[in-house]
Amino acid sequence: ALLRLSEILGALHYLRPLCGAPEAGIWRDEMQALIDAEAPPPERRARLVAAFNQGYSGFAALYRSCTPAATAARPASK
Numbered sequence: 001a002l003l004r005l006s007e008i009l010g011a012l013h014y015l016r017p018l019c020g021a022p023e024a025g026i027w028r029d030e031m032q033a034l035i036d037a038e039a040p041p042p043e044r045r046a047r048l049v050a051a052f053n054q055g056y057s058g059f060a061a062l063y064r065s066c067t068p069a070a071t072a073a074r075p076a077s078k
Contacts, residue, residue, distance in 0.1 A: 002038065003051045006031060010055025019066035 009031045017024035031052050035045060063070045 002034070003047060006034070006048045006051035007055035007058075009034070010052035010057075011059040012055075013052070014056045014059040015063065015066075015070055018063060019071055 009027045013025075013027035013031070016027060031048075035048060038044075038048070040048065059070075
């Protein structure tokens with residue numbers, strides 16, 4: 001479940017600045033807080049970071065501009 005959450009946070013981290021939202025780094029900060037709270041061993045930490053990066057990269061490959069679909073995929077606030 002945390003791997004999927006990490007992937008989602010990575011996708012949101014990509015979409016937020018793409019769609020002009022303020023505080024572009026908020027989802028990266030949330031990911032760091034998750035890692036800090038979880039305090040996983042190095043292998044688990046690496047998997048969480050990889051999932052975050054995969055989510056970011058996956059959305060970077062799909063969205064080059066803020067489309068209606070990109071807007072719908074990100075939360076309205078946070």
